[in-house]
Amino acid sequence: MSTATHNQPLPADAPAHPHPGISGDGHGHGTRRSYLIGFALSVVLTAIPFWLVMADVIADTTIATLTIMAFGVAQILVHMIYFLHMNTRSEGGWTMMAAIFTIIVIVIALSGSLWVMYHLNTNMMPGHVMDPALMM
Amino acid sequence: MSNTVQAEPGEKLEFYDVVSHEHTVHGSTQIGFWLYLMSDCLIFATLFAIYGVLGANFAAGPAPADLFNLPLVAASTAALLLSSITYGFAMLDMNEGKQGGTLAWLGITGVLGALFLGFTLYEFAHLIHLGAVPQRSAFLSAFFVLVGTHALHVLFGIIWLVTLLAQIWLKGLIPANQIRVQCLSMFWHFLDVIWIGVFTVVYLMGMLR
Numbered sequence: 001m002s003t004a005t006h007n008q009p010l011p012a013d014a015p016a017h018p019h020p021g022i023s024g025d026g027h028g029h030g031t032r033r034s035y036l037i038g039f040a041l042s043v044v045l046t047a048i049p050f051w052l053v054m055a056d057v058i059a060d061t062t063i064a065t066l067t068i069m070a071f072g073v074a075q076i077l078v079h080m081i082y083f084l085h086m087n088t089r090s091e092g093g094w095t096m097m098a099a100i101f102t103i104i105v106i107v108i109a110l111s112g113s114l115w116v117m118y119h120l121n122t123n124m125m126p127g128h129v130m131d132p133a134l135m136m
Numbered sequence: 137m138s139n140t141v142q143a144e145p146g147e148k149l150e151f152y153d154v155v156s157h158e159h160t161v162h163g164s165t166q167i168g169f170w171l172y173l174m175s176d177c178l179i180f181a182t183l184f185a186i187y188g189v190l191g192a193n194f195a196a197g198p199a200p201a202d203l204f205n206l207p208l209v210a211a212s213t214a215a216l217l218l219s220s221i222t223y224g225f226a227m228l229d230m231n232e233g234k235q236g237g238t239l240a241w242l243g244i245t246g247v248l249g250a251l252f253l254g255f256t257l258y259e260f261a262h263l264i265h266l267g268a269v270p271q272r273s274a275f276l277s278a279f280f281v282l283v284g285t286h287a288l289h290v291l292f293g294i295i296w297l298v299t300l301l302a303q304i305w306l307k308g309l310i311p312a313n314q315i316r317v318q319c320l321s322m323f324w325h326f327l328d329v330i331w332i333g334v335f336t337v338v339y340l341m342g343m344l345r
Binding site: 029030031032035036038039042043046049050052053054061064065068069071072075076079080083084091094095098099101102105106109110113114117 | 178182213214220224225231335336337341345
């Protein structure tokens with residue numbers, strides 16, 4: 001990052017200006033329309049899984065669990081795009097790079113923990129009845 | 137043959153500024169705050185991993201289906217979701233330089249956040265009343281740590297928000313305050329993203345077990 005360009009003076013009388021420079025190449029701004037689209041999508045993506053569980057729509061627990069997780073992931077993506085304004089351009093791509101790195105670490109931590117502990121449970125607790133379905 | 141670039145006398149050398157940045161003061165605040173959020177994400181990832189590992193160890197105690205009240209969870213989810221859109225409106229008003237609108241929408245966001253916190257505390261009090269305390273089982277320990285950490289984040293978000301209301305009230309939408317509003321916006325939406333994971337994994341999947 002260049003330090004030379006940090007020396008620009010603050011826009012002294014700028015508070016009322018729509019984009020007074022500080023936005024820079026930071027996170028993008030949403031429009032009223034994009035916020036409303038994101039809100040509508042997340043209401044739908046929240047209501048459906050709650051309805052699925054509360055009304056006991058899907059009899060098979062595994063299928064119901066996977067469906068709910070899919071809705072959760074979809075809603076997280078909606079929030080990242082419409083509310084957190086994530087894109088590949090903000091901060092010269094570093095926002096996205098940090099996010100991708102974090103997601104990789106999260107996937108390793110979650111899948112690794114569940115995998116290892118599941119095998120620990122099944123291999124080291126003879127007589128302990130452990131339903132595999134309970135371990136996700 | 138030589139590829140060496142010879143600088144003309146008096147020519148301004150620019151080695152790192154190949155891409156034209158539009159950095160100003162606070163130019164690195166947002167990426168720094170984003171990195172903090174990513175590290176916070178890792179804290180929640182470990183808490184989710186703990187819950188995933190221990191969430192089925194009830195120790196002959198109560199299971200999710202005995203404890204959770206989905207309408208209450210739906211109400212707190214609605215409060216948090218609504219607070220996301222009201223914060224969005226606060227951002228839009230701030231970008232248009234409307235101080236009154238920004239303050240009003242931020243205030244509504246804070247009330248909705250407090251409502252969410254109230255629901256969570258009510259649930260905790262109810263569980264403790266039932267004897268479902270963190271010491272009862274590994275499932276309950278993991279549950280209270282995960283949901284409690286999220287609630288603690290919301291509490292600090294509300295404290296930050298109230299502080300920001302006072303700062304905007306006193307000093308207006310100066311650039312420093314705008315950056316703060318933008319950072320809190322990221323924090324607030326981030327907490328909503330975490331909550332999506334909580335209600336999906338803890339409450340909805342818990343009720344399916």
